[in-house]
Amino acid sequence: MSFIGYKDTIGEGDLVLAFLGRDAIKPIVINKEETLNTRFGSFPHAQMIGLKYGTQMASIKGYGFIHLLQPSAELWTLSLPHRTQIVYTPDSSYITQRLGITAGSRVIEAGTGSASFSHALARTVSAEGHLFTYEFHEPRFLEAKKEFEEHGLLGTPVTINHRDVCKDGFEISNYDGDVKATSVFLDLPAPWEAIAHLSQVISQDEKVGICCFSPCIEQVSKTLDALKEYGWTSVQMVEIQARRWEARQQMVRQVDDAVLRLKDVKRRKLEGIERKRRFYAEHGQPRDEDSEQEVEKRKELEKEETKVDRTEFNPFGRGLRIKDGDEAFNWIKVSKTEAEVKSHTSYLTFAFKQATPSSTT
Amino acid sequence: MSFIGYKDTIGEGDLVLAFLGRDAIKPIVINKEETLNTRFGSFPHAQMIGLKYGTQMASIKGYGFIHLLQPSAELWTLSLPHRTQIVYTPDSSYITQRLGITAGSRVIEAGTGSASFSHALARTVSAEGHLFTYEFHEPRFLEAKKEFEEHGLLGTPVTINHRDVCKDGFEISNYDGDVKATSVFLDLPAPWEAIAHLSQVISQDEKVGICCFSPCIEQVSKTLDALKEYGWTSVQMVEIQARRWEARQQMVRQVDDAVLRLKDVKRRKLEGIERKRRFYAEHGQPRDEDSEQEVEKRKELEKEETKVDRTEFNPFGRGLRIKDGDEAFNWIKVSKTEAEVKSHTSYLTFAFKQATPSSTT
Amino acid sequence: MTFIKRQTTVQYHQFCLIRLPSEGIKIVEIRPQGIVKLGKFGTFAVDQIVGFPYGQSFEILDDNNVRPIQGSLVELEDDEQDDSLKEKIQYLRQLDVESSETNRDLVDIGNATQELTQEEIETLKKTSNGANIGEAIIDKLIKSHVNFSQKTKHSQEKYLRRKQQKFLRRFTVDLLGPSQLLQYFLEKDPTKVLDMSEESMGLLLSLANVQPGGRYLVIDETGGVIVNALLDRMRGSGELLVVHENEHPNHSALKYSNFEPSVIDRMVKTINLLQFFEPEDERVQWNDLSQQEIEEMKSSKKAHYYRRRDNAIQINDAIDNAVKGDFDALIIVSTLYTPTLVKKMIAKVGGSRPIVVYSQYKEPLVETQVESMQNLELLAPTLHETRCRPYQTIIGRLHPLMTMKGGGGYLFHAIRVFPLQEGVQAVGRG
């Protein structure tokens, strides 16, 4: 029961997400005999038992730490082992919102894939709703089924089937009752082939929504044809463009300070020239007949008497390693996107089917 | 000679852009007999003559003003009379940059449309280059030709032809020499039909670039087929997403101040209750036998003795009209996009054609 | 756990959505014997649509009657009418045909439609007077688009339908769900909902891991639109503690939630910022009177006593709730300055639970993130931006819509954690 409901304290057998870093969230199942070994150190499961979820835990060696988090669908999306390209939270959350999926909804999902969206849907539809998910690739089906089982979702609210829905439709035998889905999500190479089989498994009593998820625009075209053919209306295709931003600080470098710095450079340069002039006035020119030793000695004397102290005027911290926000300087808060951004996940095609008149008032 | 080169002072016959507002830039040709009448007032052309470009000019009535600007291709894009959907600066500047269009380039453009991009290209290729532009719709052709003439661009560097390039190709008779284009820009409903005709008019001695500008993805598909068929390579389609941002300021409302305000409200409420209690203690309850006059008098007295002064503690300026940046408050600078943004102009398909081996070393 | 299934048909005492062709959306209350007035579209009796499933379209007949019709309203409009035609018509209607400047532009008008030749324009100029020329051109435009000249019944019908598009007396009734309520306010007054987009709302609900049975700490400056969305995902079980900055919370949008008042009373507790942050000072001192004392009261005084008692209990319960803390999520949709606000409220959030903040502008969240990066009680602070880009969804003519609404807001998200007490030498900070 990891993804539905909340738990405060870590217990034996719990699924815990060990947060090592934003790109390294490791799922572990608590087993008091085991130890989690990471580049941050060693963390015996036994020491986790009884800790509150959210605890920052130190490695037994004393260096390094991790955070112990309770699985949520969103964290699972960031940490699950990928078997396919997964559906990320900006897409899944929008689809959920737009299709009006809520507790009690009955959702069809094909294919299950890596079950990223499946977990989010299970959390949203909850025990009062149901998720009918289908996967055609047997290894993935088995992997997903195992996960649902381990995560306490199998049966309620998830029913998974190994099926090629394009060929063999959606009707199933391992569920007591009709599917009667109120929302459909198709993430398949050829969703138009599956659309034909939906009428048997969607509710006739209410408006039903569908979202088809396809990376290529040509797939969208074929999907539109199929939706039209099978009586789906209010069709609209959209795409979600999501970004993450990082906060940084940029030093405020005033042009007046840059001018003053140049003045300072100039002044010190002139001072250097002046000192050199005085040195030569005092010591005269170097003489050809001087010995090497005398030449060396003179050079050192010249250096010592003509050098200008290193300036203290360093308005921009040149040559120093300045940390963002250093109080000796002024800063402006700025934001930057990731170095590489997700420019495309897929096109989302939404459509709706009205309730069948004969089955209503 | 309005768009190429710079002019300092306004003279008779000049094309001037009268800036009334961001969405109201009015082209006028200076004629000392005329007057520009706008909702900002009246502005006789005669008074403009001799003023510097960039001058803010007052209406002869004394209220209202406008700015007098020299035409540039970018300002022209914002002010020209639309005959078609035009090519805006984010697209045109990118196409210019990516195709490596510069002074001396020889560019083919079809169709001319509203000549927005034509003006930018003329400015960029300058007298050393040439723009060969083609328009199939006769009224638009005539309009554009007239503009080029009035703007001193006809002949150098612009040659315009009334032509359906898809049917009749690009070869022309009103130009002395070969077209030998080094860059091609196609903004047509069916660019794939025009691509077939290009070989006769592009340079064989150097690498030539093309950009096809189409709103629908299906048009891009057909364009890709044609480009492949006619030996264009390094094909890539892109889109430009451009935004404008406005600066605003949002009041910094600290939760501590919100708490203090509630305290103040509470204090004043209690004070009001206390005063009421004292009033009743002093004057007793209202008596049934009092006359209307006495009741009125008592009410007024009660009101006067129990009222609490209007608070001076108003940390967020409630009930007042506060201007962005008002020094009595703290602000954070924010940015907002336009209320309605351009989400799509067209898809840009770029491709290149290598020089023909026989014509080089 | 209580579970309240969502309505799928039109029922009395509900608020629902009415969609009109090219007119946006309206909210309508289903009152027995009520009459709904739709301006030029006509009027109809509410009783006529009760029981029909959401999504049903109707045609308005005389005498407040309606007739259910097949298909969605959007398809009932001529589906060949794509963006470019709508743009041209809109462009034409916007031009001020009467001003002297635009007379010169009449060539431009005709050209802009790419439909009329120079000749046709001159003819129109001569045959129409100034005021009607725009409409005359639009008329010609529509005719050419529907191939009116073919004079088939089909094309003639299409022509008449388009011309009269403004006068089709049709509507669709739909569920007034959280997205629809949001859309309603975005159309009427986006500032009320702090310019939040549907995709931002969806992302907020997911990042906050909203589900039935949750116990959420909320600041909602939208007048209840957020609270409504939370209730919709919770469907009758769980609890919200809503903290507000006024004496009384503004939950004007909650009447549209379609939950019974008793459900809202049970699930939505409110408390003001002063009570929240200074609970011990703000508890109401209350002592119950004895049964005997109560019986001796005059009825008006008795009512007054019970009112004051309820009030005290409500406030004290809310304060207890706040003091208990350990909420399953902190959700902030506010214009209060969030860097300090979040910092002060973290302590109330349970371990491993999310904190989600919405802001119309990015800059306050950038400052929130800068603050949070120093705060060891907040793990993985992240600033999210999500934008939905709709396409013209016409077979053979796919492209993103030429224009769309700007804005939509931003989200800040972090996970509440319990840091180690002494500084630990970080091998790598999470």
Add this chain to the structure above:
Amino acid sequence: MTFIKRQTTVQYHQFCLIRLPSEGIKIVEIRPQGIVKLGKFGTFAVDQIVGFPYGQSFEILDDNNVRPIQGSLVELEDDEQDDSLKEKIQYLRQLDVESSETNRDLVDIGNATQELTQEEIETLKKTSNGANIGEAIIDKLIKSHVNFSQKTKHSQEKYLRRKQQKFLRRFTVDLLGPSQLLQYFLEKDPTKVLDMSEESMGLLLSLANVQPGGRYLVIDETGGVIVNALLDRMRGSGELLVVHENEHPNHSALKYSNFEPSVIDRMVKTINLLQFFEPEDERVQWNDLSQQEIEEMKSSKKAHYYRRRDNAIQINDAIDNAVKGDFDALIIVSTLYTPTLVKKMIAKVGGSRPIVVYSQYKEPLVETQVESMQNLELLAPTLHETRCRPYQTIIGRLHPLMTMKGGGGYLFHAIRVFPLQEGVQAVGRG
């Protein structure tokens, strides 16, 4: 007006671009008898490619020879290789196949490619040792993609080509234009060019109305990449006054401009910020010596004299240039704080001329815009953002690339105007 046409063929004493398959771009100088070393790709004699038009592709043969080949390098790679296959290969290569954690993930690997069944994976595990299993899977992947099993010569050749993709000894020579130079630095060190994208550069040049014969005031912190782009649009006529904050300007990128040094000397004048803002104090006091005095000098002293004279003239000319003002555009690409910087430099811009400022981040430009809104010398201040989104351009499989580079910067633009002296009652502010 001088006009210098752009090169279209490879010539001596030019810098040009070399593109290698899957390896990014290199800059190469065309020196007579020069040898270009391309690492594992081999070496070739520069003389071999001189005279060929830009865009030409070559294959490297032995003995530093090359053979010109048809088609562009991109097409020479198998054009069926689309994003998804590249992604899979990249994903596979990234997995650390040796770690114990990933052994468990081998199922995932095979599944991720959607190409291999459970059986095949188990077989591979048995037949390959741990270090090669990734490559073995990649091998199988490629085979299945090119239908290797069909065993046609075509598919076999494609298979071999793809496997050896890393070892195709081919390259394309191209013009080192402003976009290419920008791309080069974006790949090597984006901070050098302040993360400016190609589209931002293009927009900057258009907003600044850059053209031959113009006289532009420039701050360029990119080491000359911007100056280079300006020179490219000016093609030999016009002038730049480049203001810098150091003792000597950094124009390291200018050597790649492919203009003669004399052209650059003529067109690019430099001045430091101190000389620019305090011209009268910074003028060099200089008096020419008499001809006689010069002749009497020792040759070393004479050379010294002329050097100092040239230096004084250069500085004083630059100062005169700055004092003259009236520039045709002000172009700022800098990390100096722009609100104050712009304000101080407006006076130098001619009327109706543009001021264009580039910044990697939006926030400094927001502040610049807030400042500018109060400044009556700046008309229509606008903050622009432009982003190019490339598509996978494969017939039948069109979609935006899955990932792309973030960033790209922002632009501020305003028009310099001469405001009325006394306040005029504004009917509407422009």
